[in-house]
Amino acid sequence: MATGYPTDDGALEAPAPERLVWMYTQMYRIREFEERVKSTFTAHPGVIRGHTHLADGAEGSIVGSIAALAPGDQILTSYRCHGYPIALGTDTKAMMAEIYGRSTGLCGGLGGSMHLFDPARGFLGGSGIVAQHLPHAAGAAWAAQIRGAGQAVVCFFGDGASKQGAFHESLNIASLWKLPVVYVMENNHYQASTRSDQEDANAAAGEPLAVKATAYSMVGITVDGTDPVAVHATVAAALARARAGEGPTLVESLVYRLSAHGNLIAPPGVPLHYPEHEAVAIFGNQAEYEAALRGDPVPRFRHRLVTDGVLDALDADALEATVREEIDEAERFALESPLPAPDSGLAYVYA
Amino acid sequence: MVRTTYAATVAATLAAAMRADERVVVFGEDVALGGPYLTTKGLAEAFGTARVVNTPISEAAICGAAIGAAQSGLRPVVEIMFVDFIGLALDQLVNGAAKAHFMSGGQLRVPMVLRTQGGAGQRGGAQHSQSLESWLVHVPGLKVVMPSSAREVAALLPSAIADDSPVVVVESKTLYFRHEDLPDEGVAPEPLGTARVLRQGRDVTIVATSRMVHEALEAARQLAMRGIDAEVIDPRTLVPLDLATIAASVVRTGRLVVAHEAVCHGGVGAEIAAQVQAACFYDLDAPVVRVGAPFTPVPLSPMLEDAYLPGTAEILDAVDAALD
Incomplete structure (x- = not known):
């Protein structure tokens, strides 16, 4: 489906009604796409092996951030990377085909779920190594600073990445050199199977993780990542500072990952699926998880737009139906696409 | 100049x-x-x-x-x-x-x-x-x-x-x-993946990298005084590796010594030896001999470090082994 250009030149004013509808549409597209990835494990066993990681619950953070970009900006992400290119306008057929390992995939089947790339739209890719891309973002921002055209970089990662040395090295350099970069930490409170307060000294002390910014003399802000409008305002302001030469910002965007860290890892032949969320499976905290489900940002944002008179309920139903058709088509295209020729795996080792 | x-x-x-x-x-x-x-x-x-x-x-x-x-x-x-x-x-x-x-x-x-x-x-x-x-x-x-x-x-x-x-x-x-x-006019860029033959010889091929190139040339000079004509090749780039130049030399000499300063164990010399034996097995007159450092960290004390470092003497020993 047509998505329109995803950016609004970093406007700081509140999004116009059509922009809010655009945001909801992208959130719904991301959710439907990832639900389809998830259901593929049961509907088409064996089509996806290996690793997938879903961002359900983070759609508001993703879309609010992407909506603040301007043409020529770049983004980098962790392996939980399906949502960003969807909001940037990447073809969902090519994305699903990539996740299914097909020759028609976005990367010809060489990347997969964790390694989606669309540099033509400014997406420099998803990395499977936690925090590996944080210094890449500093380098891309340095190139933007040298170009001097007011472009900036947004780097997305999880709370777990803030425990890596690359986080420290990157934020230090970014602040030292006043690089035009915004580091958006989507804090979903779990690092695979452990809670943040078991892994993070700030979390254990009851502090927001945004306090880490203080160590780098940069602005640190915590925002409700389930609210795309709040995220948009925060990231747009951070981008404005970045473009003005005032340096980077650490945005801690509070989200709740509604699915488990990733699909089950199992020996060949054993069907894969998504296990229960760690809150339930490991910590037995059914109440926490159910509260998170009740706070699901996608239906919540729809309800808000309908209540505020921005979006008619029937129009919402219609746009959702259109999105489901898009995702049906993406799944069909991916299933019908051929697997790559065996020798195509030898391509692209060297440029 | x-x-x-x-x-x-x-x-x-x-x-x-x-x-x-x-x-x-x-x-x-x-x-x-x-x-x-x-x-x-x-x-x-x-x-x-x-x-x-x-x-x-x-x-x-x-x-x-x-x-x-x-x-x-x-x-x-x-x-x-x-x-x-x-x-x-x-x-x-x-x-x-x-x-x-x-x-x-x-x-x-x-x-x-x-x-x-x-x-x-x-x-x-x-x-x-x-x-x-x-x-x-x-x-x-x-x-x-x-x-x-x-x-x-x-x-x-x-x-x-x-x-x-x-x-x-x-x-x-x-x-x-x-x-x-x-040269006054400078050196023109040359493509990666091309080896350079620094000395032509008939009796044995010495492939050496970095500092060991100079040790190999010195070894070849000393070998010449003994009537042994060594060919010295600097691969210059290890990836991509110019196997063709090395193999063409081995086909002529029938003997190969690979010398680097890194420890032998798991070193680049093993890869070169493996590629050469696959390409030139029936042209080889002797096993490929590797020269490299012993399988230890680099020691500090001058006495120990000098003993650790492979050089001309080790290459000469290797050539003797290859010619044996």
């Missing part, structure tokens, strides 16, 4: 590349000050500290920022001061730089050069003296260059900078201040 050094040629070649292409930027620890071996001397004065940038002691960020900058239109030449420090940057190099073009299905390119230097003999101890090129040679997506002289720096560094893939250039601290005469 112009009298120069390896280190000065690195600086001069970088300066020429920066003059020719404004996308070329240099960053690393102390590079704007010239670095401990003066390999970036004068660059900051000539091109400014916006293009020649001192970084914090952050090897992962140095390498990682080069990746992001390279993917965004620059052609960074970054320095890891000692190859011993490359472990701190290895994830960036191996999982980032080497794989971006591949994983993106050819959409991304990482035209970066990572310069570093290795080698023992300077009493640097176990963490400032290693030869770790075999770590890098094992990674698809990286190119690995080991210039053995100022001439090879002048010939190969421009090609590394012009390459659209990530290239690691492993220089030699032992060779940095060796004097050398280069």
Whole structure:
């Protein structure tokens, strides 16, 4: 489906009604796409092996951030990377085909779920190594600073990445050199199977993780990542500072990952699926998880737009139906696409 | 002829590349000050500290920022001061730089050069003296260059900078201040993946890298006095490896010695030996003999380090074994 250009030149004013509808549409597209990835494990066993990681619950953070970009900006992400290119306008057929390992995939089947790339739209890719891309973002921002055209970089990662040395090295350099970069930490409170307060000294002390910014003399802000409008305002302001030469910002965007860290890892032949969320499976905290489900940002944002008179309920139903058709088509295209020729795996080792 | 050094040629070649292409930027620890071996001397004065940038002691960020900058239109030449420090940057190099073009299905390119230097003999101890090129040679997506002289720096560094893939250039601290005469007209760039035959001979082929090229030439001189005619080949780039030139030589001589300063165990010599025996098995008159350091960390004490370092004597022993 047509998505329109995803950016609004970093406007700081509140999004116009059509922009809010655009945001909801992208959130719904991301959710439907990832639900389809998830259901593929049961509907088409064996089509996806290996690793997938879903961002359900983070759609508001993703879309609010992407909506603040301007043409020529770049983004980098962790392996939980399906949502960003969807909001940037990447073809969902090519994305699903990539996740299914097909020759028609976005990367010809060489990347997969964790390694989606669309540099033509400014997406420099998803990395499977936690925090590996944080210094890449500093380098891309340095190139933007040298170009001097007011472009900036947004780097997305999880709370777990803030425990890596690359986080420290990157934020230090970014602040030292006043690089035009915004580091958006989507804090979903779990690092695979452990809670943040078991892994993070700030979390254990009851502090927001945004306090880490203080160590780098940069602005640190915590925002409700389930609210795309709040995220948009925060990231747009951070981008404005970045473009003005005032340096980077650490945005801690509070989200709740509604699915488990990733699909089950199992020996060949054993069907894969998504296990229960760690809150339930490991910590037995059914109440926490159910509260998170009740706070699901996608239906919540729809309800808000309908209540505020921005979006008619029937129009919402219609746009959702259109999105489901898009995702049906993406799944069909991916299933019908051929697997790559065996020798195509030898391509692209060297440029 | 112009009298120069390896280190000065690195600086001069970088300066020429920066003059020719404004996308070329240099960053690393102390590079704007010239670095401990003066390999970036004068660059900051000539091109400014916006293009020649001192970084914090952050090897992962140095390498990682080069990746992001390279993917965004620059052609960074970054320095890891000692190859011993490359472990701190290895994830960036191996999982980032080497794989971006591949994983993106050819959409991304990482035209970066990572310069570093290795080698023992300077009493640097176990963490400032290693030869770790075999770590890098094992990674698809990286190119690995080991210039053995100022001439090879002048010939190969421009090609590394012009390459659209990530290239690691492993220089030699032992060779940095060796004097050398280069032609007045300069040295034209030569393609990566081409070996150079430095001495032609009939009786045995010696393939040597970096500092060991000079040890091999000295060994060949001494062998000539004994009536043994050795061919000396410098592969110059380990990836891509010019097997054709090496194999053509072995077909003629029937005997091969591979010499490097890195420890033998798991070293590049094993790869070259394996490739040569596969290509020339029926032309070989003797087993391939490897020369390298013993399987220990580099010791500090002069007595111990001198005993550790492979050189001309070890190459002569190896040739004797190959001719036996």
